[in-house]
Amino acid sequence: MPQTLLGTARCIFRRDLTLAARKPADVATPLAFFVIVTSLFPLGVGPEPNVLSKLAPGVLWVAALLASMLSMGRLFAADYADGTLEQLTLSPHALTPIVFAKVAAHWVTSGLLLVVLSPLLAMQLSLPGQATWTLIATLLLGTPVLSLLGSVGAALTLGVRGGGVLLSLLVLPLYTPILIFGAGAVTASASGLDTTAYFSLLGAFLLLALAFTPWATAAALRISLD
Amino acid sequence: MLQVVDLTCSRGDRALFENLSFSVRPGELLHIQGANGCGKTTLLRALCGLSQPAHGEIRWQGTAIRELAGQYRTQLCYVGHANGIQGDLNAAENLRFGTCVGNADSHADITAALERVGLSRAARLPAKFLSQGQKRRLALARLLVSSSPLWVLDEPLTALDVHFGATMSGQLASHVAGGGLVVITSHQELTVAAPIQKIQLDR
Numbered sequence: 001m002p003q004t005l006l007g008t009a010r011c012i013f014r015r016d017l018t019l020a021a022r023k024p025a026d027v028a029t030p031l032a033f034f035v036i037v038t039s040l041f042p043l044g045v046g047p048e049p050n051v052l053s054k055l056a057p058g059v060l061w062v063a064a065l066l067a068s069m070l071s072m073g074r075l076f077a078a079d080y081a082d083g084t085l086e087q088l089t090l091s092p093h094a095l096t097p098i099v100f101a102k103v104a105a106h107w108v109t110s111g112l113l114l115v116v117l118s119p120l121l122a123m124q125l126s127l128p129g130q131a132t133w134t135l136i137a138t139l140l141l142g143t144p145v146l147s148l149l150g151s152v153g154a155a156l157t158l159g160v161r162g163g164g165v166l167l168s169l170l171v172l173p174l175y176t177p178i179l180i181f182g183a184g185a186v187t188a189s190a191s192g193l194d195t196t197a198y199f200s201l202l203g204a205f206l207l208l209a210l211a212f213t214p215w216a217t218a219a220a221l222r223i224s225l226d
Numbered sequence: 227m228l229q230v231v232d233l234t235c236s237r238g239d240r241a242l243f244e245n246l247s248f249s250v251r252p253g254e255l256l257h258i259q260g261a262n263g264c265g266k267t268t269l270l271r272a273l274c275g276l277s278q279p280a281h282g283e284i285r286w287q288g289t290a291i292r293e294l295a296g297q298y299r300t301q302l303c304y305v306g307h308a309n310g311i312q313g314d315l316n317a318a319e320n321l322r323f324g325t326c327v328g329n330a331d332s333h334a335d336i337t338a339a340l341e342r343v344g345l346s347r348a349a350r351l352p353a354k355f356l357s358q359g360q361k362r363r364l365a366l367a368r369l370l371v372s373s374s375p376l377w378v379l380d381e382p383l384t385a386l387d388v389h390f391g392a393t394m395s396g397q398l399a400s401h402v403a404g405g406g407l408v409v410i411t412s413h414q415e416l417t418v419a420a421p422i423q424k425i426q427l428d429r
Contacts, residue, residue, distance in 0.1 A: 003326050011326035015315070022314040083308020090274055091327045092300040098327075226277045 016105035057186035072150035111143030134189035155220035233282035260427030313354030
């Protein structure tokens with residue numbers, strides 16, 4: 001009996017986590033970028049807590065977004081180079097759930113770690129406690145969307161020279177709504193306003209991305225391999 | 227039965243081969259020959275459904291492979307130029323991943339397959355420390371755990387030593403004798419004890 005679809009997806013998920021654990025530098029680079037970029041702001045703008053806490057939501061979200069985009073390049077690159085991607089496309093199972101398993105593993109080793117780091121950096125920018133909780137929640141909802149959208153760009157730019165720059169040109173415009181509502185929610189929460197609407201919108205984006213992007217990524221991968 | 231009807235493949239604007247037709251029946255081995263750049267790999271990739279031909283159709287048991295999709299892929303095991311091996315996983319992990327993604331028995335005996343390709347001592351070694359030939363052996367070990375009738379092999383004998391080349395030929399012969407189909411490209415003469423059909427691509 002060949003593997004079931006669920007078995008195959010679990011196997012891919014576990015393998016990608018194993019690979020990430022064996023190449024910690026790949027995982028650490030975007031995280032270090034996130035830390036360094038946010039740390040540059042107090043140095044550049046000055047240590048005034050009032051100014052910093054006003055800037056904090058935007059800075060943290062922009063830095064998280066850029067760090068997430070930086071990590072997208074490695075989603076398919078290694079598998080493409082060594083021929084594993086061909087084997088994945090030739091699997092008896094549909095490519096869409098396979099892509100989903102890969103993106104999920106990638107999020108755990110990039111987006112989720114950004115979320116874990118974010119309260120520490122929020123403290124550095126003197127973001128109020130209540131707003132820090134909102135930041136964690138918005139990043140938890142928003143970073144999976146960034147990974148899902150980024151996967152389409154990563155698949156489209158596979159094997160293209162200078163793919164990294166092209167990837168950012170393709171993906172950053174798509175990231176803007178997430179940035180607006182993510183940072184907006186944190187700002188609103190810092191001023192004591194209601195954030196329900198922001199969360200509903202971020203949740204809607206996540207559902208839409210879950211429904212459509214794995215399918216688009218699978219189609220883009222087939223084109224890249226042809 | 228694998229059937230190719232009026233197949234035309236092109237790279238850019240240039241046609242690599244035009245109106246190619248052939249068929250491979252169970253118990254047959256098809257050896258595709260031709261100079262470098264004449265389209266052997268492109269043909270094999272088209273047979274797998276990895277690339278779309280410019281014109282023509284490929285049929286499996288009489289139905290176009292594009293319609294069969296996943297059902298066709300359960301019948302297929304492809305070993306291409308790239309070995310599909312991750313350097314940071316060891317040989318056993320690489321093979322287990324291969325069986326889990328491909329069309330293999332989920333309880334396939336990884337240890338036995340590695341022993342048959344002579345890699346049992348290197349099973350726990352990260353694959354990046356294997357030699358070219360050993361990586362090739364590992365890629366070919368996927369065939370041993372696969373249950374697919376159709377094997378599509380792109381230059382499987384490159385980097386293999388004479389001894390393992392002979393083992394591999396024996397493997398091909400027994401697969402064909404068991405009613406399997408093999409489509410293979412190789413610049414070497416095949417010494418497989420099976421009915422060999424040949425196609426010269428660059429004519």
